[in-house]
Amino acid sequence: MQVKAQIHLEGVSHSYLTADGRLPVLKDFSLSVQKGGFTAVVGPSGCGKSTLTRLIAGLIRPDKGEIYLAGEKVTSPRPTVGMAFQNPVMLEWRSVLKNVTLPLEIVAPRKPWQKRKERARELLRMVSLVDFEDKRPSELSGGMRQRVSLCRALVHNPEVLVLDEPFGALDAFTREELWQVMRSLRKEEAFTCVLITHDLRESVFLSDEVVVLSDRPAEIQHVAKVPFGENRKLSDLYTGESTELLAGLRNQIEVAQGNAKEPQ
Amino acid sequence: MSQSRVNEVLRRILAPTIAMVVLLVLWEWLVWYKGWPNYKMASPSDLWPAFWKFRGLFFELGWDTLWRTVAGLAISIVVGTLLGMVMGFSRIAREALYPILVGFNAIPKATVVPVVALMLIGLHDLNTVLIAFLISFFPIAVSVSIGLSTLEPEYRDILRSLGASKFTIFIKIALPKTLPEFFGALKVAVTLAFIGTNLMEIVEPHGRGLGHLFDSGKISADYPLMFAVLIALAVLGIFLYYVVIVLERIFAGWAERE
Numbered sequence: 001m002q003v004k005a006q007i008h009l010e011g012v013s014h015s016y017l018t019a020d021g022r023l024p025v026l027k028d029f030s031l032s033v034q035k036g037g038f039t040a041v042v043g044p045s046g047c048g049k050s051t052l053t054r055l056i057a058g059l060i061r062p063d064k065g066e067i068y069l070a071g072e073k074v075t076s077p078r079p080t081v082g083m084a085f086q087n088p089v090m091l092e093w094r095s096v097l098k099n100v101t102l103p104l105e106i107v108a109p110r111k112p113w114q115k116r117k118e119r120a121r122e123l124l125r126m127v128s129l130v131d132f133e134d135k136r137p138s139e140l141s142g143g144m145r146q147r148v149s150l151c152r153a154l155v156h157n158p159e160v161l162v163l164d165e166p167f168g169a170l171d172a173f174t175r176e177e178l179w180q181v182m183r184s185l186r187k188e189e190a191f192t193c194v195l196i197t198h199d200l201r202e203s204v205f206l207s208d209e210v211v212v213l214s215d216r217p218a219e220i221q222h223v224a225k226v227p228f229g230e231n232r233k234l235s236d237l238y239t240g241e242s243t244e245l246l247a248g249l250r251n252q253i254e255v256a257q258g259n260a261k262e263p264q
Numbered sequence: 265m266s267q268s269r270v271n272e273v274l275r276r277i278l279a280p281t282i283a284m285v286v287l288l289v290l291w292e293w294l295v296w297y298k299g300w301p302n303y304k305m306a307s308p309s310d311l312w313p314a315f316w317k318f319r320g321l322f323f324e325l326g327w328d329t330l331w332r333t334v335a336g337l338a339i340s341i342v343v344g345t346l347l348g349m350v351m352g353f354s355r356i357a358r359e360a361l362y363p364i365l366v367g368f369n370a371i372p373k374a375t376v377v378p379v380v381a382l383m384l385i386g387l388h389d390l391n392t393v394l395i396a397f398l399i400s401f402f403p404i405a406v407s408v409s410i411g412l413s414t415l416e417p418e419y420r421d422i423l424r425s426l427g428a429s430k431f432t433i434f435i436k437i438a439l440p441k442t443l444p445e446f447f448g449a450l451k452v453a454v455t456l457a458f459i460g461t462n463l464m465e466i467v468e469p470h471g472r473g474l475g476h477l478f479d480s481g482k483i484s485a486d487y488p489l490m491f492a493v494l495i496a497l498a499v500l501g502i503f504l505y506y507v508v509i510v511l512e513r514i515f516a517g518w519a520e521r522e
Contacts, residue, residue: 057425077427089418093440093518105436106426136518152422162425 005032006192012065025051027217038193040203043213044257049196053164057081079107082158086165088149090137097133100151107156123151127181143174161193179205200249201237212252222252306488314488328473329461336396337457344401348408369402381468392464399460400453407449411442444519447512454504
């Protein structure tokens with residue numbers, strides 16, 4: 001089978017074994033993201049969004065269905081993926097710079113240290129942290145840690161970037177700052193991204209396409225194209241057009257939540 | 265050096281020194297006031313002569329106590345870390361081993377001393393090291409297992425998502441991440457191992473170690489000698505403890521916050 005998309009999920013079902021039996025989280029789920037695309041996935045809490053990221057990264061295998069990255073079937077984790085999570089875990093015993101170079105130790109162990117350092121610095125410069133490269137992670141604020149975490153996810157030039165609510169734990173202003181950092185990273189770096197988020201404005205500002213998931217077991221309920229171009233500004237979020245888009249998405253979330261018949 | 269810095273140094277050196285001197289003076293005064301002979305209660309001024317009289321033995325036997333403690337602790341570190349790893353990575357192993365370990369730890373080690381002394385009769389070095397080990401591995405095993413089992417899943421996932429092996433994840437993340445917990449336990453373990461060594465040396469009449477010197481003092485009712493041994497043990501114990509502190513600063517200093 002020929003699959004063109006960079007990220008392609010085909011009829012994926014997944015469930016977890018709990019004390020009360022199998023809990024289905026994804027059912028016959030299909031999703032495609034073109035090369036260089038940026039898709040945001042939103043949906044009610046606990047609908048299986050994080051499961052989706054772990055499936056794409058190959059950390060877990062689906063019960064049914066197939067996942068392809070660049071046309072290749074995913075059966076195990078692969079070095080062409082970069083990941084960042086809500087919790088920007090740092091190796092506290094390493095400097096910021098050496099936290100960023102960590103993936104290269106796995107992916108490109110023969111790459112000379114000088115080259116690794118240059119690549120890490122290049123990214124740290126993009127997120128305005130180049131002066132902090134010798135600091136310990138404990139000296140950084142939450143927003144700075146998340147910037148480092150993004151650099152770490154990108155340092156090995158992954159084809160696919162998987163972001164699992166990376167800005168979820170930040171305050172509103174820091175979050176907006178990081179959205180802009182994310183946009184400038186996208187201009188400089190070539191990656192295809194799936195972003196999981198709870199923030200509708202974030203999904204609209206960062207992505208080309210917003211996918212709304214239904215409640216468990218998650219199916220695609222709604223897909224919205226984002227009409228803004230590459231050079232979007234934060235103020236674009238407050239135009240009539242985006243208000244309408246956001247209202248539509250908000251309504252879709254209500255529908256998804258309304259589907260929840262069982263109490264959580 | 266600023267005035268406040270000078271004050272701080274003075275405080276850190278002077279305060280404990282003064283406290284120590286006050287304690288010694290009170291002790292000396294109490295013995296003098298009560299008119300106790302030194303076979304009833306030694307006074308601080310008796311300690312130095314007692315030490316000087318047996319100074320050769322103090323160093324010779326002190327060395328025995330030291331190396332046995334360190335050997336026992338070394339075995340503790342190896343066995344405790346391995347047990348902690350097994351329990352930290354496998355839930356089944358944790359559930360199976362934990363009750364046994366807790367039960368074993370609950371036995372007062374003073375009661376194990378004669379048992380081991382009888383079982384391995386004559387093997388003085390071995391059974392002393394063995395007790396030092398038995399008494400001290402528990403905190404290491406528990407803290408390593410807790411350190412490993414509470415590792416946030418994201419730590420594993422950042423490397424696992426790149427296809428890193430379990431061994432690589434252990435070396436690069438789990439092991440260094442657990443070091444602060446490990447050293448916390450080692451500080452407890454070093455004191456315990458020291459107690460274990462002395463217990464065995466006191467109970468078993470084989471003529472080695474500071475514990476034996478203490479026992480000799482008891483048999484000959486030489487109180488100044490017994491007290492001098494106690495002081496020597498305190499000095500040795502403090503030395504061992506600070507060695508661990510220095511190692512902690514070197515290997516897990518990153519965990520300290522300003």
